[in-house]
Amino acid sequence: MRLYAFLLVLSSLMLLSACNTQAIYQDDLYNPPVYWGRHVVKPGETLYSIAWRYGRDYRELGNANGINPPYNIKAGQVLRLDLRGNVTSAGQTGASNKPSAAPVPSRSASRQPAPRPEPKPTVSRPPDRSSPLTGQSQTVSNVNWRWPHVGTVIAGYSTSGKVNKGIDIAGKEGDSVRAAASGNVVYAGSGLLGYGNLIIVNHNEHYLSAYAHNRKILVREGEDVKAGQVIAELGNSGTDRPKLHFEIRKNGNPVDPAHYLPSR
Incomplete structure (x- = not known):
């Protein structure tokens, strides 16, 4: 058992050490989207950066936590990452008679490969050639x-x-x-x-x-x-x-x- 525990800790440390610059390139355990657990807001974080970290839409994450525009949060605040139930203005989870905004993925769903890229969007009008950077937009x-x-x-x-x-x-x-x-x-x-x-x-x-x-x-x-x-x-x-x-x-x-x- 001690050997098993040692190997588990060692493998966890190896995963954490690997999740630096590769975190935005590799589809590993720490890759979004994440729909389970909680996040404690740290100084300097915004709802947008937290949503980005977990691969979530900032509006959906705000709604899941009873946070409305302009989406102000503060250090030490606890954000739920799941979509179950609703949240009161005080941030307490409560029962809801309304269906959730989206189905609740299983814990393993957060580790699935990223979805296929969507089709190329339609250009709404001809390019504007005024860009000082590349000559067009x-x-x-x-x-x-x-x-x-x-x-x-x-x-x-x-x-x-x-x-x-x-x-x-x-x-x-x-x-x-x-x-x-x-x-x-x-x-x-x-x-x-x-x-x-x-x-x-x-x-x-x-x-x-x-x-x-x-x-x-x-x-x-x-x-x-x-x-x-x-x-x-x-x-x-x-x-x-x-x-x-x-x-x-x-x-x-x-x-x-x-x-x-x-x-x-």
């Missing part, structure tokens, strides 16, 4: 998208093999990282494992974008940003080389940025 799902950096894509979006929830763009230390679309900064910090210095921008009720591994963050939470605005300096925080890791999430789910960004 593209409006998809009412968001005017443009490239956040001019560098070469060195790793694409992938849901199998070496999983990548976004794209990696090569660059040099200090290069400008730009907002891919106009929106509001809902997270700016280094609290998400594997992302280094991270910025999350909310574009509308469906879409968020993220910019990871920055050397320096140039915007604050709550700040409105314009498409093409410089929001950070490219770096290698949380990774082994200077690069920008860029993600787009729709309703909490990672989607392929190539389906949204204009052709180069």
Whole structure:
């Protein structure tokens, strides 16, 4: 029994040590989505960053915990990650006569491979050629998208093999990282494992974008940003080389940025 316990602890430590920069690339135990357990809010966290960490839609997570816009939370607050029952304004779980917002996945469901990528969204209108960054932008799902950096894509979006929830763009230390679309900064910090210095921008009720591994963050939470605005300096925080890791999430789910960004 002692040997078994030792091996269990050792394997757990090995898993934790592996979940650093690979956490955003590998579909392992700690990968979202997660629909069980609880999360204790830490200083600097926002509902958006917590939802991002667990692969959840921020509105759905807020609703499951009785938190309404502007989704303010505080350190020490306990958030339920399941969807059962309802929550009173004081945060107490209670019975509900209404059906839950979504079926409750089993504990093992949180460990299933990521769903297949959705079909390429329909472009709503011809590209706007005014972007100072790449010479063009593209409006998809009412968001005017443009490239956040001019560098070469060195790793694409992938849901199998070496999983990548976004794209990696090569660059040099200090290069400008730009907002891919106009929106509001809902997270700016280094609290998400594997992302280094991270910025999350909310574009509308469906879409968020993220910019990871920055050397320096140039915007604050709550700040409105314009498409093409410089929001950070490219770096290698949380990774082994200077690069920008860029993600787009729709309703909490990672989607392929190539389906949204204009052709180069």
